[in-house]
Amino acid sequence: MASNSSNGDHQTSTKQPPLPSPLRFSKFFQSNMRILVTGGAGFIGSHLVDRLMENEKNEVIVADNYFTGSKDNLKKWIGHPRFELIRHDVTEPLLIEVDQIYHLACPASPIFYKYNPVKTIKTNVIGTLNMLGLAKRVGARFGFLLYFQRNLKCCYKLFLIGSNFLDRILLTSTSEVYGDPLVHPQPESYWGNVNPIGVRSCYDEGKRVAETLMFDYHRQHGLEIRIARIFNTYGPRMNIDDGRVVSNFIAQALRGEPLTVQSPGTQTRSFCYVSDMVDGLIRLMEGPNTGPINLGNPGEFTMVELAETVKELINPKVEIKMVENTPDDPRQRKPDISQAKELLGWEPKIKLRDGLPRMEEDFRLRLGVDKSN
């Protein structure tokens, strides 16, 4: 069996040792960062792709099953040499070479995640397991390669360069992990108040298990993880009929329909504009902190106040009517973002009254309702 000692002064055969696969080896020299965005055809994901593509050193791969997302959200990138779109359901394994994973694949609207609760929890549990397996597989092989290079001495320096390309995976978790919070505002140290068997549990508990899996892979396999707990986010490209409150109210105001405030109407939410959210996600991924870190806008409003603001800004003639709510609707939600400020140097810039008109413009275009009506 031919063998070469690491310092090359003793060879039993002229056969060269097997070189690492060109693809892997090139990782040390390639300037491009290969980034997988699962759920990248969705609302937040497509805005994230836009931002990642601005960096010429990024190659972006989107894996999406189009359950709530759309190719339309990515049409400007299709055919671009640094972009690739694959129809893929994350509940099935995915074998590709990547350097970073933003794992966003999961329906976010309560109407959609309640539509098939078993699928929702599979997406959060099996989907996250598949993405962690991908990160570990690629990261582990890469780790071996680093060890191999390190023992070649001459390439030791590459180990230092290469190591900062070690894979990392970011999970977009949610403020729903706090359930119907008894602590207000919610800090990351709060364990939550979640119904394990309710109609929202497929999502709330699914995301909690996803966070658990992230930390277990981190502790057991040393995987580089990042966890963002996203609070209500709004902006252009939200599905017009996805049932979430901001998209509902804007679509209703533009169509001249009554704004449907679900009872009691005094429940609160805090709304973060999508460009602020994307900023926060990238800062978290690029920084050294695993999280979980709350990302959201601490500006808290009741649903009645939100309806009154939409009425004032978009259609003063529209009515506001109370309708029934769904079970387990959290009564209050407001992020404590002191960790995001301190560790990421991040805080949201866009206030609700400045964000809503940008979303109105997008919805007017898509609904064909011009300013005069």
Ligand SMILES: NC(=O)c1ccc[n+]([C@@H]2O[C@H](COP(=O)([O-])OP(=O)(O)OC[C@H]3O[C@@H](n4cnc5c(N)ncnc54)[C@H](O)[C@@H]3O)[C@@H](O)[C@H]2O)c1
């Ligand atoms: N928007 C918010 O207010 C909010 C708040 C908290 C957390 N989040 C999280 O952020 C992420 C993105 O949310 P969003 O608002 O963009 O939602 P979205 O529904 O617009 O996007 C989700 C994307 O994931 C895709 N997807 C769903 N299931 C999939 C599967 N099994 N395999 C592959 N793709 C799948 C959908 O087709 C869609 O493109 C989600 O993980 C969501 O839980 C969003």
Ligand SMILES: O=C(O)[C@H]1O[C@H](OP(=O)(O)OP(=O)(O)OC[C@H]2O[C@@H](n3ccc(=O)[nH]c3=O)[C@H](O)[C@@H]2O)[C@H](O)[C@@H](O)[C@@H]1O
């Ligand atoms: O920020 C979060 O973490 C969560 O926020 C939302 O969940 P939720 O707050 O329930 O979102 P909406 O469906 O927009 O409901 C917000 C509030 O508005 C109310 N609502 C909703 C729709 C409507 O037409 N009228 C109305 O008053 C609901 O009862 C609820 O109290 C997202 O749907 C979740 O994906 C996300 O994880």
